[in-house]
Amino acid sequence: MNVKKKSILDAATALFSRNGYHAVGVDSIVAKSNVAKMTFYKHYPSKEFLIESVLFQRDQDLRDSICAAIDKRRTPKTKVKAIFDWYEEWFAAPDFHGCMFIKATEEFPDIGVKIREISQNHKIWMEGMISDLLKEGDIKSHTEMAIHILIVLDGLTVRSNMFKSEAKNAVRIAWRYVNNMIDADH
Amino acid sequence: MNVKKKSILDAATALFSRNGYHAVGVDSIVAKSNVAKMTFYKHYPSKEFLIESVLFQRDQDLRDSICAAIDKRRTPKTKVKAIFDWYEEWFAAPDFHGCMFIKATEEFPDIGVKIREISQNHKIWMEGMISDLLKEGDIKSHTEMAIHILIVLDGLTVRSNMFKSEAKNAVRIAWRYVNNMIDADH
DNA sequence: ATAAAAACATACAGATCAGTCTGTATGCCA
DNA sequence: TGGCATACAGACTGATCTGTATGTTTTTAT
Numbered sequence A, B: 001m002n003v004k005k006k007s008i009l010d011a012a013t014a015l016f017s018r019n020g021y022h023a024v025g026v027d028s029i030v031a032k033s034n035v036a037k038m039t040f041y042k043h044y045p046s047k048e049f050l051i052e053s054v055l056f057q058r059d060q061d062l063r064d065s066i067c068a069a070i071d072k073r074r075t076p077k078t079k080v081k082a083i084f085d086w087y088e089e090w091f092a093a094p095d096f097h098g099c100m101f102i103k104a105t106e107e108f109p110d111i112g113v114k115i116r117e118i119s120q121n122h123k124i125w126m127e128g129m130i131s132d133l134l135k136e137g138d139i140k141s142h143t144e145m146a147i148h149i150l151i152v153l154d155g156l157t158v159r160s161n162m163f164k165s166e167a168k169n170a171v172r173i174a175w176r177y178v179n180n181m182i183d184a185d186h
Numbered sequence C: 001a002t003a004a005a006a007a008c009a010t011a012c013a014g015a016t017c018a019g020t021c022t023g024t025a026t027g028c029c030a
Numbered sequence D: 001t002g003g004c005a006t007a008c009a010g011a012c013t014g015a016t017c018t019g020t021a022t023g024t025t026t027t028t029a030t
Helices: A003-019 A026-032 A037-043 A046-070 A076-092 A100-107 A112-134 A144-160 A164-183 B005-017 B026-032 B038-042 B046-069 B076-092 B100-107 B113-138 B142-162 B164-183
Strands: none
Touching: A003 A026, A003 A037, A003 A046, A003 A100, A003 B164, A037 A046, A037 B164, A046 A076, A046 A100, A046 B026, A046 B164, A076 A112, A076 A144, A100 A144, A100 B100, A100 B142, A112 A144, A112 B142, A144 B100, A144 B113, A144 B142, A144 B164, A164 B142, A164 B164, B005 B026, B005 B038, B005 B076, B005 B100, B026 B142, B038 B076, B038 B100, B046 B100, B046 B113, B076 B100, B076 B113, B076 B142, B076 B164, B113 B142, B142 B164
């Protein structure tokens, strides 16, 4: 990708992630990315298109990062545990301000909007990926359990954004119950 | 409360709940509540103060509503189940667009802001209320389990906002696992 | 009935919003 | 060296933002 275009995308990702989508103006993105305004509008014809691009890229990055974390473990259950570890590390990052897809869904209520669709697709991918892991671990109701685990992960994300200092403890508690749940299904 | 003031509060609650806080302007609140702009600023000296008032009132209303639902049941576990039922009914409402406190936390990242504080207090109350119910039901680790249940409830809320048509199914799945978790602790 | 209080409509200030336009400078390639 | 694409800075448009000012009408209480 063009170096200027990438610079805009990175600046927008950081600003949107922290402040939300409506609260961030194009001018501040232009300023942060050290780019002329016309250059911005050449690469991204509208703010909405930029938001879609940011979410699309974020989805790609998260898939890569989570898959890399999973691939380091061998058994299905330790792979699921790796996801919780990944989230714990994410929560501890200084630039953590919640999930960009949840934020997008909260800020754009109109159904059928592409911004929501991209967000939904990310969650659907997460759900399928977890379901596959559970299936590999011989969990009978892997589909439903994957839904529940994703609910727990999103609940953890919201809570860690609200009570940042307690994120580590919350992940520990949640994983203990999820671990018991997995064991009880065998 | 003054009838005009209440009208403003109700209109603001509906608009903020659906569209978020930054996306809603004072003019649209004034229009929806059929009030003059000066009347608005007499009762609420700033938009930020209005948001705080909306969240404070919402907290009060939710506590009353959830407590009323709990009081209809007798045993501790059916009381916890009543909370899940309450959420399921909430998700099915046509004006459901997610949790106003989660939305506020996503849109106002600066720590120490009163808007965040009110949101945190609501979640702390929920946690304590659930913990008390579990303690009454002789759950040993009632404090930690309450945290986990609140995580599940917030995860359900986020998911139901994203996939509205699947809310009922998600609540059913989540309650089944929570029910097992409670039984396993005895 | 009359005076005080509240709410009215509307215009305005100053800032910021998304997006456009102009004209200039820089780098690359032939 | 000449031609061209890209990016530059910054002014500008029209709309919208929060909040204020002004003068009139309606409600309320004595």
